[in-house]
Amino acid sequence: MPTTVTSIDPVTRLEGHLKIEVTIASDSGSQKVVDAKATGTMFRGLENILVGRPPDDAPDITQRICGVCPVSHGMAAVTALDKAAGLQAPDNARIMRNLVLGANYIQSHILHFYHLAVQDFIDGPNMPPWQPSWSTDKRVDKATTDVLVGHYVTALDMRRMAHEMGALFGGRLPHPPAFVPGGFTNSVRPDRISSFQSYLGVLIPFIQNTYIPDVEALASYYPDYYNVGGGTGNLMAFGVFDLDASGANKLLRSGRVQNASTAQQTMDPNQITEQVAYSWYANSTNNLKPSSGQTTPQFPKTNAYSWLKAPRYQNAPYEVGPLARMWVNGDYSRGISVLDRHLARAQETLKVALALQTWVAQLDPSAPVYKQYSTPEEGSAFGLTEAPRGALGHWVRINNHKIANYQVVTPTCWNASPMDNAGVHGPLEQAVIGTTVLNAAEPVEVLRVIHSYDPCLACAVHVMRPKEGVRVFALGAVPGA
Amino acid sequence: MRISRRDFFTYCKNSSAALALGTTQLGLLQKALAATTGPTVLWLQGAACSGCSVSFLNRIAPSAPATAADVLMQTVNLAYHPALMGATGELAVAQAKRAYDNGGYILVVEGGVPTAFGGNTCLAWTVQGKDTTFQQAVLDYSARASQVIAVGTCASYGGVAAAAPNPTGVKGVSAVSLKNTLNIPGCPPHPDWIVWAIAHLLTNSVGPLDCSNRPIGLYGQSIHQNCWRLAAYQANQHATAYGQDNLCLFDLGCHGPQTQAACPSTGWNNMANWCVDANATCLGCTSPAFPFAALRRTTNANNGD
Structure with missing residues (x-):
């Protein structure tokens, strides 16, 4: 089978570092991706840095995993630490945590669509950093493109205001300092409640009248992308935004489905393991549950190609993210594709924004925000939540008042995971495989699939000759053998 | 949405208290910004979380140009930024390489520099099959830069990733490049501090640094x-x-x-x-x-x- 070779490295407009190797084959005049390998190309070992530190440091240290979704790490950490200490944070704290998390959902989703993803479909302003760029398959007419470019600038203001809104309670963004075990540092000041409401008064109309219609307009130019980038069909959510002190009721519930069905199944965190057969970690740490997981780097390592571990649920890969959340919650069921991910994300933005309006009115300035927290001598617990880009879990073990073990399983580990012990590809790899490519020199279709997951990584895509097994990294189309 | 350099000047003048720009510096800035194209800036991301970039996007000022978009559109020529640029793959790297060949650009580094495992725990890019570690990119690109700004505590001193036991041997930019570097720490730094650094470099008015290479005008x-x-x-x-x-x-x-x-x-x-x-x-x-x-x-x- 003739092949065409090209390379993309780095794939831009993502958070962080990820490389994907793609094999494109030419058959009967059309070109298709036949293999893909996702490679996380950055490892910092923050889990190992946490060992030996006081547990109180976990919310602040883990927020530095990601500057786009720090609040989710703060939330997961305080949830785990509250449980380990056997305490329940006051209602005001639960609500303020939700308000800051929700504000960051809004900023992250808007940033993703307008500033990271949309340039795969339209040309940005005619100057750096937006140009030069690839020109393949840009279908949107000039008038609509101009509108979307204008909205790019408006959306920068909107996401900034979402951060300002979150900072009213969180202290600042990114990396809010107000998430502490036992509750929240900030008090409930009435002037901040009304200021929060004023921001929502700007953001909600933007989401309703601009963001959602823009996604729908883009979809009308690219309807074929309802059939591109399906992935595994397995969707999972840990659930997020506790509606009561016990966390039993959530705005977006936990659960999972298999093979794109709507048949709900429960999600039991005990069924999660992390596999490292193809990851740069010691095989002695393979297939451990996160509660007893270890992070022991080994580089180089035969067959390994990523710094990401491969989390699996009962050995199966699962897609996580807004589409999975909305699907599991019964709010979205149109399909699983590039466009469905964008649409579900936009609709979720509105759902969260409207919920914030309700919650901010539930704050009680006369009630406590904090319950005295003391680090237990020992204990273990986990905190499950959802980052804007999908399910997030922190597992902590405390010994002698210090962190003895800490494991973080991020959404991008689920979505961009390398192959597992059985050699089964991760969801993003599966979604890229089978994608038809118009111009192998500019495989923008691959970018669109990658960006639809909103991965928290910077990517590199390589294309290799399948039969020779020799990776060739040259820009520009090279006629196939 | 074009914002003129004149507006940027107006902003700097109006917020000169926060920016601590004197009359002389304002004149110099106006002169620096009178060029037809802004100074070229390359923004590299290493062992980072992107929080510094996100913080930069939060920039808002009392008068035009009010936002990060305005700075990007008329103040500087941001030739490389992995999270913001339209170009991807080797087309993206080619923008950095062109600036490198010309030399004299402002290099902004976000994130620490991992030095363990041969630098392989953080890659900058791969071209023609050859991986370039972030460590190598920092060495190469700082050599031909006119100025280097370490944005954030990781780029300045190693930061969170360099905390004990520093699993990947992370160092700050100047500890690797051994070049003069303006440190703008903060986890993340405030957007106005980043703009302060750019404006003062353009007007050659950074002033004295403290022993941690932070400008005293900002961190005094x-x-x-x-x-x-x-x-x-x-x-x-x-x-x-x-x-x-x-x-x-x-x-x-x-x-x-x-x-x-x-x-x-x-x-x-x-x-x-x-x-x-x-x-x-x-x-x-x-x-x-x-x-x-x-x-x-x-x-x-x-x-x-």
Whole structure:
């Protein structure tokens, strides 16, 4: 089978570092991706840095995993630490945590669509950093493109205001300092409640009248992308935004489905393991549950190609993210594709924004925000939540008042995971495989699939000759053998 | 949406208190910005979380150009930024390489530089099958830069990723490049501090640096001495737990007295708040030793500590 070779490295407009190797084959005049390998190309070992530190440091240290979704790490950490200490944070704290998390959902989703993803479909302003760029398959007419470019600038203001809104309670963004075990540092000041409401008064109309219609307009130019980038069909959510002190009721519930069905199944965190057969970690740490997981780097390592571990649920890969959340919650069921991910994300933005309006009115300035927290001598617990880009879990073990073990399983580990012990590809790899490519020199279709997951990584895509097994990294189309 | 350089000048003039630009500097800035194309800036990301870039996008000023978009559109020629640029793959790397060939660009580095495992725990890019580690990219690109700005505490001193046991051997930019580097620490830094650095480099008016290579004009005063709650400290009115308004946070482990930063005057997120006004202790995030051995004063169960 003739092949065409090209390379993309780095794939831009993502958070962080990820490389994907793609094999494109030419058959009967059309070109298709036949293999893909996702490679996380950055490892910092923050889990190992946490060992030996006081547990109180976990919310602040883990927020530095990601500057786009720090609040989710703060939330997961305080949830785990509250449980380990056997305490329940006051209602005001639960609500303020939700308000800051929700504000960051809004900023992250808007940033993703307008500033990271949309340039795969339209040309940005005619100057750096937006140009030069690839020109393949840009279908949107000039008038609509101009509108979307204008909205790019408006959306920068909107996401900034979402951060300002979150900072009213969180202290600042990114990396809010107000998430502490036992509750929240900030008090409930009435002037901040009304200021929060004023921001929502700007953001909600933007989401309703601009963001959602823009996604729908883009979809009308690219309807074929309802059939591109399906992935595994397995969707999972840990659930997020506790509606009561016990966390039993959530705005977006936990659960999972298999093979794109709507048949709900429960999600039991005990069924999660992390596999490292193809990851740069010691095989002695393979297939451990996160509660007893270890992070022991080994580089180089035969067959390994990523710094990401491969989390699996009962050995199966699962897609996580807004589409999975909305699907599991019964709010979205149109399909699983590039466009469905964008649409579900936009609709979720509105759902969260409207919920914030309700919650901010539930704050009680006369009630406590904090319950005295003391680090237990020992204990273990986990905190499950959802980052804007999908399910997030922190597992902590405390010994002698210090962190003895800490494991973080991020959404991008689920979505961009390398192959597992059985050699089964991760969801993003599966979604890229089978994608038809118009111009192998500019495989923008691959970018669109990658960006639809909103991965928290910077990517590199390589294309290799399948039969020779020799990776060739040259820009520009090279006629196939 | 084009914003003129004149507007940028107006912004700098109107917010000259925060930016601490004198009349002479304003004149120089106007001259620097009169060029038809702005100075070329390359922004590299290493062992980072992108929080510095996200913070930069939060920029808002009292007059035009009010936002990060305005700075990008008319103030600088941002030839490379992995999270923002339209180009991808080798087309993206080619933009950096063109600037490299010309030399004389401003290099902005976000994130620390991993040196363990041969630098392979962080790659900058791969071209023609050859991986370039971030460490190598920093060495190469700092050599031909006219100025290097380390944005954030990781790029300045290693930051969170360099905390014990520093699993990937992370160092700050200048510790690797051995070149003069302007450090703008903060985890993340305030957007105005980043703009301060660019504006003062363009006007050659950065002024003296402290022993940690931070500009004294920006980091010359401690959080504590300008703290909104200094009066409470002086009156011995101390918070005993989180959630108590207007009280000094010293007894909760506030790092404000040892931390050099302008937070009390710049505030955060368009003055929506800042750490201390949220009753959260200063974590000392602009300090070379951040994140220390512990970030907060802790209370242990059982031992009465």
